[in-house]
Amino acid sequence: MGFERLCMVLQNKQSNYDTDVFTPYISELAKLSGIAYGHSPESDTAMRVVADHLRAVSFAIADGELPSNNKAGYVIRRILRRAVRYGYTFLKLDEAFVNRLVPVLVRQMGDAFPELKAQEELISKVIAEEEQAFLRTLSTGIQKFEQYVSLHPEEKVVDGRFAFELFDTYGFPVDLTDLMAREKGLEVDMQGFEQGMAAQKSRSRDAAVISTDDWTELRPWQEETRFLGYEQLEAEVEVVRYRKVSAKGKALYHVVLDKTPFYAESGGQVGDRGRLVINGESYPVIDTRKENNLSIHVMPRLPEQFSGQVAATVDTHKRLLTANNHTATHLMHAALKTVLGSHVQQKGSLVDEQRLRFDFSHFSKMTEEEIREVERLVNEKIRENIPMEEHRELSMEEAQQMGATALFGEKYGEKVRVVSFDNTFSSELCGGTHVQATGQIGLFAIVSEGAIAAGIRRVEAVTGRTAEEFHLKKLDELEAVKELLKQPKDTISALKQFIDQHDQMKKELASLQQSNLKQIADNLIANARDLGGVNFIAEKVNMDAKAAKDLAFQIKGRLPKLFLLLAHESGDKPGILVMMDESLIKEKELHAGKLVSELAKHIKGGGGGQPFFATAGGKDPAGLDKVIEEGRKLFQRA
Numbered sequence: 172m173g174f175e176r177l178c179m180v181l182q183n184k185q186s187n188y189d190t191d192v193f194t195p196y197i198s199e200l201a202k203l204s205g206i207a208y209g210h211s212p213e214s215d216t217a218m219r220v221v222a223d224h225l226r227a228v229s230f231a232i233a234d235g236e237l238p239s240n241n242k243a244g245y246v247i248r249r250i251l252r253r254a255v256r257y258g259y260t261f262l263k264l265d266e267a268f269v270n271r272l273v274p275v276l277v278r279q280m281g282d283a284f285p286e287l288k289a290q291e292e293l294i295s296k297v298i299a300e301e302e303q304a305f306l307r308t309l310s311t312g313i314q315k316f317e318q319y320v321s322l323h324p325e326e327k328v329v330d331g332r333f334a335f336e337l338f339d340t341y342g343f344p345v346d347l348t349d350l351m352a353r354e355k356g357l358e359v360d361m362q363g364f365e366q367g368m369a370a371q372k373s374r375s376r377d378a379a380v381i382s383t384d385d386w387t388e389l390r391p392w393q394e395e396t397r398f399l400g401y402e403q404l405e406a407e408v409e410v411v412r413y414r415k416v417s418a419k420g421k422a423l424y425h426v427v428l429d430k431t432p433f434y435a436e437s438g439g440q441v442g443d444r445g446r447l448v449i450n451g452e453s454y455p456v457i458d459t460r461k462e463n464n465l466s467i468h469v470m471p472r473l474p475e476q477f478s479g480q481v482a483a484t485v486d487t488h489k490r491l492l493t494a495n496n497h498t499a500t501h502l503m504h505a506a507l508k509t510v511l512g513s514h515v516q517q518k519g520s521l522v523d524e525q526r527l528r529f530d531f532s533h534f535s536k537m538t539e540e541e542i543r544e545v546e547r548l549v550n551e552k553i554r555e556n557i558p559m560e561e562h563r564e565l566s567m568e569e570a571q572q573m574g575a576t577a578l579f580g581e582k583y584g585e586k587v588r589v590v591s592f593d594n595t596f597s598s599e600l601c602g603g604t605h606v607q608a609t610g611q612i613g614l615f616a617i618v619s620e621g622a623i624a625a626g627i628r629r630v631e632a633v634t635g636r637t638a639e640e641f642h643l644k645k646l647d648e649l650e651a652v653k654e655l656l657k658q659p660k661d662t663i664s665a666l667k668q669f670i671d672q673h674d675q676m677k678k679e680l681a682s683l684q685q686s687n688l689k690q691i692a693d694n695l696i697a698n699a700r701d702l703g704g705v706n707f708i709a710e711k712v713n714m715d716a717k718a719a720k721d722l723a724f725q726i727k728g729r730l731p732k733l734f735l736l737l738a739h740e741s742g743d744k745p746g747i748l749v750m751m752d753e754s755l756i757k758e759k760e761l762h763a764g765k766l767v768s769e770l771a772k773h774i775k776g777g778g779g780g781q782p783f784f785a786t787a788g789g790k791d792p793a794g795l796d797k798v799i800e801e802g803r804k805l806f807q808r809a
Contacts, residue, residue, distance in 0.1 A: 188219045195275050196222035203271065204262040217261035224254035225272050226280075228298060233290045237518070237624055238301050251298065252305050256347060259309060267302035270295045293532055293626040300625030305342075312343030316351055322764050322779060327356075331363020338364070339371065382417040386427075389413075389477060396466040397430040400443070400604060401561075404485040406432045410449070410477050426456075426468040432485050433468060435461040439520035440497055440603040442469075444489055448482035449474050456483075490604065492524035495612045495634045498559075498592065498605045499549065500527045503615070503632060504576075505597040506548040507531060510541055517576075518627055522603070526618070526633050533628045537620050549615045552596065556610030560591040575600050614638040688718065692725040699730065705755065706730045707806065709799050715741035716748075716786065723750045723784075734761075736770075736802040738795040745774045745792040749785050749802075756782045759806075766805060773797040 175187040182190050188197065197208050200218045208218060228251045231243070238248035251269065258264040273295045281288040319333055329352050337343040349359045392411040399406050408428040416423050426447070433456065436442035442459030447468070458469040500522055507515045511533055519530035537545075562573070564586045571577075575589045576599045590605055591598040606612060616638040623629045633641055652662065659665035691712065699706045708726070712719065719739040727733055727750060734755060737748040747770050749763040756762065763785035767778045776789025 188222065193219070193222045195279055196225060196272055199272055199275050200258075200262065200268075203268055204258070204264055206262055213261045217257040220257045221254045221262075221269065221272070224250050225269055225276060228254075228269075229273060229276055229287065229294050230284070232294045232297050233284070233286045235516075235518070237297060237627065239624075248301065251301050252344075255302050255305050256309070256344060259306070260347065260350065265306065267299050267306065269302055270299035273298065292534060296534060297625040297627075308342045309347070312337050312341050312347070313351070315341065315343075316348065318764075318779065320355060320357075321782065322762075322768075327358070329357055329359045331360035331365070332367055334359050334361075334364045335367030335371075339367070384415040386412045386414045392427070392429065394429075395464040396428060396435075398432075398434070398466070399430055400432040400434050400485065400490075404432050404445075404487055404490060406430065406483050407480045408483045410447075410481055413473060424470045424473045426470055426473070427465050428468065428481070428483065431459075431466050431468070432483055433459040433466060434485075434490070434604055435459045435466040437461050438601060438603050439500075439522050440493060441521070441523040443485045443493075445483070445485040448484070450476070450478060489524045491611075492635065493522060494604045494606050496524070496527040497522045497603050498609060499553075499612050499615050499632065499634045500529055501590065501592060501597045501599055501601070501605075502549045502552050502609065503527075503529060503545060503630065504531075504599070506545045506552075507533075507630075509548060510544045511537070525637065526631055528629065528631050530623060530627055530629050532626055534626050536622070537628065537630075542617050542620060546615060546617055552592065553609045553612045553615060555593075556608045557592045557596075558608045559605050560594065562589040562591075565589060570600055574598055614642075616641050684718065685721075688722050688725060692722055692729070695722075695726060696730055702734075702807070705732050705734050705752075707734045709736040709738075709802050709806075711738040711740070711795050711799055713741070714739050715744070716746045716788070719746065719748050720786070723748055726750075734806060736799065736806075738798040738802075740792050740795060743792060745776070745789045745795050747771060747774065747776075747778065747787040747789075747798055749780075751783055753783050761806075766802070769805065770798045770802055773801065 175190065175192050178190040178192050179185075179187050184190050187193065197218045200221060201208050204214075206214045208215060228247055231247050236243050236247055238244050238251060240248070254269055258268055273291060277287050277291050281291075287294070315337060319329070329348065334345055334348045337348055338345050345359070345361075345364055349361075352359050388411070390409075390411055408430055411427050411429050413424055413426045416425055433443040433445060434440065436459065443456070444458065445456045446453050447456060447470070448454075452474065454470055454472060454474070456468045456470055460467045460469065500520060504515075504517060507529075514532060516532045517529065518532055521528040562570075565573075565588070566585070567577075567587055570587050570589050573589055573591075574594070575591075587600050588602055589598060590601045590603075592609055613635040615632060615634050617630055617632045618641060619629075619631045621629055632638075649662070652666065653659065656662065656665045656669065695708050695710060698710075699708045701707070712722070714722070716739065718741075719737050723735055723737060726735060732752050732754065733750065734752070735748070735750040739746050739748065747767055749766050749770075751761060751763055762782045764779040764781060767780060767785040767787045771777050771787035771789055773791075773794035774787075774789030775791040775794070776787055778787025779785055
């Protein structure tokens with residue numbers, strides 16, 4: 172019997188949700204929404220869904236998982252969005268609200284699950300950002316839906332292709348589209364929606380089709396591949412099995428060796444490249460991966476027959492650069508904890524021969540001073556030339572007693588390896604390859620820092636020669652700026668003066684453009700035709716879309732009973748604007764959005780908008796004259 176059901180029995184309740192496991196969240200939701208629990212079946216269900224999903228999402232985030240578009244992260248995102256949608260639809264909560272329940276959860280469960288207390292700020296921020304993003308999606312979807320309904324007033328069925336577009340392009344749930352449709356007395360063509368879904372799945376399957384042949388066994392082999400790569404980059408080995416793998420018309424081969432100096436991708440470090448010399452001929456290894464404790468050597472070709480020993484050689488240069496970046500990642504991790512605080516936890520990494528990427532928990536953008544201090548600290552440790560200390564075949568308990576950091580997302584076996592660079596500074600559980608001493612890294616530079624999710628930052632950095640080139644490029648850019656400014660003594664002051672002059676010129680140009688628009692508006696108003704009491708203007712003008720809109724609203728304010736059609740062009744970008752007095756919508760049954768959609772065909776484009784104002788863009792400026800001609804005809808026929 173589960174915990175919730177046991178509580179229901181002990182507390183003599185009819186439902187899990189009536190126990191004190193859930194009532195604190197439901198009470199808080201009632202306060203936030205102003206809707207009492209028991210008010211209606213729909214609102215009661217919504218409160219139960221939110222309460223249940225709050226717990227699932229919060230515990231998952233506390234355990235290190237984050238909302239994303241794949242794997243476990245996608246499940247978390249879908250659960251959270253379901254909670255938001257129920258609150259939005261049935262509790263009328265149109266602002267982020269799930270995050271406001273996290274303190275209630277922590278008060279109730281924090282003593283039993285201390286990780287909830289430790290991660291409370293992160294959990295709240297991640298949920299809040301996800302809520303805000305999805306609420307924007309809901310807002311966009313609702314706007315698109317309302318626009319669709321206004322453009323198809325006679326239709327009683329919402330096109331399934333449109334419902335699928337809302338789902339596929341904007342992430343708008345189809346059940347919410349269906350709910351909104353029923354509120355307007357419409358129904359959704361679910362068959363058309365399902366056809367769109369089926370077509371998408373078919374495209375995905377076709378793109379991901381991989382054909383894998385059975386293994387060809389050269390000799391019986393049931394053991395794990397023995398890794399030699401910590402000590403040696405060359406070895407005499409034996410091929411024990413291989414298979415052919417085909418994807419997108421391209422064939423590759425997976426090769427298993429009895430032992431290997433090649434590092435298989437793991438822990439954020441990419442796999443080694445190199446070559447196998449078989450039967451006296453060299454065959455490239457383009458990647459090394461891990462599968463069922465076997466190192467898989469990926470190769471574009473193989474000999475027809477195998478005989479004798481095989482010489483395996485790792486690309487030494489790539490391995491060296493990758494080791495530089497991997498050790499620099501450890502040093503940077505320790506530096507981030509020192510500079511930002513002990514709350515910093517690794518949330519993901521990528522290490523290859525070109526760069527290192529490190530994701531970590533932190534709640535704000537790093538300042539320039541913090542970035543420089545991290546760089547300074549890492550480079551200080553590099554100059555100290557700290558030798559690597561390595562401990563293999565330790566139990567997890569022994570590693571933890573040494574103070575080693577276990578990394579997020581990693582799965583550890585019974586025996587682990589600890590890599591340290593000064594035990595008081597950096598000590599981590601790690602199976603990757605590293606430098607023998609930090610001085611080998613040479614130089615460290617942070618290239619970028621930014622957010623990838625709520626409470627999660629990403630730093631990208633480079634080392635060695637690449638770091639030198641990064642700094643040299645910065646110096647070259649500075650020299651180029653100085654050259655453009657005629658080599659001033661004080662570059663910053665000269666640049667500031669240039670920017671101030673530029674801003675002043677922009678203001679003067681904007682003033683001139685407004686004067687020009689007023690003159691154009693005067694001319695168009697003077698030439699407006701009176702067609703049955705309507706001030707009719709249909710003209711082609713040379714300006715961009717923004718200027719055309721400004722012009723339209725200048726004219727609107729000065730002419731009553733207006734019908735305005737502007738065919739505008741700027742460079743090779745044509746556009747159309749239609750504006751009309753709202754009285755014409757009923758009198759002549761006109762609709763600006765429909766007119767624009769019809770006229771946009773002549774410029775190979777599309778558009779839409781409201782009944783009284785709409786715009787369109789296109790690709791063919793040659794069709795603008797036809798737009799004016801057809802626009803006049805459409806108005807006169809109305």
